[in-house]
Amino acid sequence: MPAAVSSTARASLVTRPDGATLVLEGDWHLGEEPAGSAEALAGLDAVPAGAVVVLDAQAVGGWDSALIAYLMQVVDRAQGRAVQVDRRALPAGIGKLLDLALAVPEKRDARRADVTPPFLERVGRTAQQLAGEIGGLIGFLGEVTLALGRFVTGRARFRRSDLGVALEQVGIDALGVVAIINFLVGLILAFVGAAQLEQFGAAIFVANLVGIAMVRDMAAIMTGIVMAGRSGAAFAASLGTMQSNQEIDALRTTGVSPIDYLVLPRIVALVLMMPLLTLFADAVGVLGGAFVATAMLDLSWTRYFQQTWEAVSLGHLLGGLFKGTVYGALIAVAGCWRGMLSGRTAAAVGLATTSAVVTSILLIIGAAGLFAVVFYVLGL
Amino acid sequence: MSSDSDPLAVRDLTMGFGSYVLARELTFEVRRGEVFVIMGGSGSGKSTLLRHFLGLQEPLAGDIQYYGESFTTAAETDRTRMLRRCGTLFQSGALWSSMTLAENVAVPLEEFTDLRPREIREIVELKLALVGLRGFEDYYPSEISGGMQKRAGLARAMALDPDILFFDEPSAGLDPVSSTLLDRLILELRDSLGATIVVVTHELDSIFAIGTDSIFLDAESRTMIARGNPRELRDHAEHPTVRRFLNRGHDPEEEVA
Numbered sequence: 120m121p122a123a124v125s126s127t128a129r130a131s132l133v134t135r136p137d138g139a140t141l142v143l144e145g146d147w148h149l150g151e152e153p154a155g156s157a158e159a160l161a162g163l164d165a166v167p168a169g170a171v172v173v174l175d176a177q178a179v180g181g182w183d184s185a186l187i188a189y190l191m192q193v194v195d196r197a198q199g200r201a202v203q204v205d206r207r208a209l210p211a212g213i214g215k216l217l218d219l220a221l222a223v224p225e226k227r228d229a230r231r232a233d234v235t236p237p238f239l240e241r242v243g244r245t246a247q248q249l250a251g252e253i254g255g256l257i258g259f260l261g262e263v264t265l266a267l268g269r270f271v272t273g274r275a276r277f278r279r280s281d282l283g284v285a286l287e288q289v290g291i292d293a294l295g296v297v298a299i300i301n302f303l304v305g306l307i308l309a310f311v312g313a314a315q316l317e318q319f320g321a322a323i324f325v326a327n328l329v330g331i332a333m334v335r336d337m338a339a340i341m342t343g344i345v346m347a348g349r350s351g352a353a354f355a356a357s358l359g360t361m362q363s364n365q366e367i368d369a370l371r372t373t374g375v376s377p378i379d380y381l382v383l384p385r386i387v388a389l390v391l392m393m394p395l396l397t398l399f400a401d402a403v404g405v406l407g408g409a410f411v412a413t414a415m416l417d418l419s420w421t422r423y424f425q426q427t428w429e430a431v432s433l434g435h436l437l438g439g440l441f442k443g444t445v446y447g448a449l450i451a452v453a454g455c456w457r458g459m460l461s462g463r464t465a466a467a468v469g470l471a472t473t474s475a476v477v478t479s480i481l482l483i484i485g486a487a488g489l490f491a492v493v494f495y496v497l498g499l
Numbered sequence: 500m501s502s503d504s505d506p507l508a509v510r511d512l513t514m515g516f517g518s519y520v521l522a523r524e525l526t527f528e529v530r531r532g533e534v535f536v537i538m539g540g541s542g543s544g545k546s547t548l549l550r551h552f553l554g555l556q557e558p559l560a561g562d563i564q565y566y567g568e569s570f571t572t573a574a575e576t577d578r579t580r581m582l583r584r585c586g587t588l589f590q591s592g593a594l595w596s597s598m599t600l601a602e603n604v605a606v607p608l609e610e611f612t613d614l615r616p617r618e619i620r621e622i623v624e625l626k627l628a629l630v631g632l633r634g635f636e637d638y639y640p641s642e643i644s645g646g647m648q649k650r651a652g653l654a655r656a657m658a659l660d661p662d663i664l665f666f667d668e669p670s671a672g673l674d675p676v677s678s679t680l681l682d683r684l685i686l687e688l689r690d691s692l693g694a695t696i697v698v699v700t701h702e703l704d705s706i707f708a709i710g711t712d713s714i715f716l717d718a719e720s721r722t723m724i725a726r727g728n729p730r731e732l733r734d735h736a737e738h739p740t741v742r743r744f745l746n747r748g749h750d751p752e753e754e755v756a
Binding site for chain 2: 276365368370372374
């Protein structure tokens, strides 16, 4: 705390048997501590109830909100003890501002009581909220399933051009970032593997490590996480903005199902594109591994690719593509669900976007764990 | 008073969320050809009432009827059929941002009619011309001003030649000239299309310029406290809150006294 700037402002309370006079002098400005102000305020407690305190500010020079705020404290303190305050002697400007501030009596129940509810209550409320959300998600999934049924039978109402735009946005536009991430993951896997396998003279098995890891799991997971951040967030943000702009209300009142019109093209686009992106990611990841192997381990490109070809089975490939497709469906549903649920304010759209990404990444990792167990049990 | 042919009737409607009641015991009917104003201060439930008319929110109790047929108890497909006769201009226009103005106006036509693309295009051009947006067919909503977005929203609301047109705060965010023009447009549409107009607003200029009948929703008593022609209510409303509202905070009776 910097020391209070020296100030000419002074407050003093002159008490008489039948009341008191609060004398204010000097220049009152914010950031300066007026001499005697705290003492004068405390002195009010000694004034007997029913008495009158006269406010005298004739000797005040310059002033700003500091003076009004102080006078508000004085009035509050006095009224709390049933002491009358005589404001008639205040200069006009000060008196008017004070009248304005006191014109509407404080609304008693307007102030928020800042009490934290007990632990058990919070647990209960959170559980209730969670149960409600899960119920909402199940309802949403039901609507989407019905819409998919209409889509398959060609009865869904949506614009073909919307599907085209969505396919481009989640497909072609995502190629760059998917390539970079998966190339680097292939590279990293190869580095880690090379350092260990070289000790046993089994450097060529880097190709097996990178190939199987990428094709079976990593390509799908990494692409899923990239798409969650890219498309899941975009879905939630665009649907949330439409919600706040009443575009979704307008669709409903026009008799058009927002699920068919807005959600369906997005989900279909991502589910169609994810296996293709995963396949692309497989190739780029293997390429990243090959890059390290040829540069660090003196393996030839042909030898590396031949080894990869022998190591990776069709089962690995199809399993990876299946996983990628499921992740795509999870991302699209989570993104659209959060977006449709969004409130109407800018902050709500931001929240919807955040929770879309968090929800999809959690779902992807959860599904990946489940797949690991199921594929192991089935011996795939 | 009421007859089965009233375009819109509200019976003992209670609106709210869960246990919180926003307004109760609303009963009124909107007669054919009226410009019916729903007015009231902020937070009195004007826009929420409109959301009830459109089926975007369900009442806690009571009934809403279109042409004598209950909307509240109707099945989804019947509701869609009833709403087909209504057009709505939302507060911000609510144009679909990924479509051009022409595509926006075309959606209701594509959904509900069997017209060929060329015919749809002709009707779209006519509707946009009616609201003064000729030549803006291929603009996107983000490329035009707020006033133009509202007018385009009106063109979309009129696409199916509705019998009832709802307006949510038509003059909100418009400059005085645009909002006067919009008021004039509303009156012309009523006269030429023979539509019934329901307007939610608190703009006094608009209320007096176009309103022929009205209700006043009060946040304090949580119900409607006045009904009638707004110009008559201005001077003769029983409730002082209504007189003060319609006289910009002054009460003529208090000043006489």
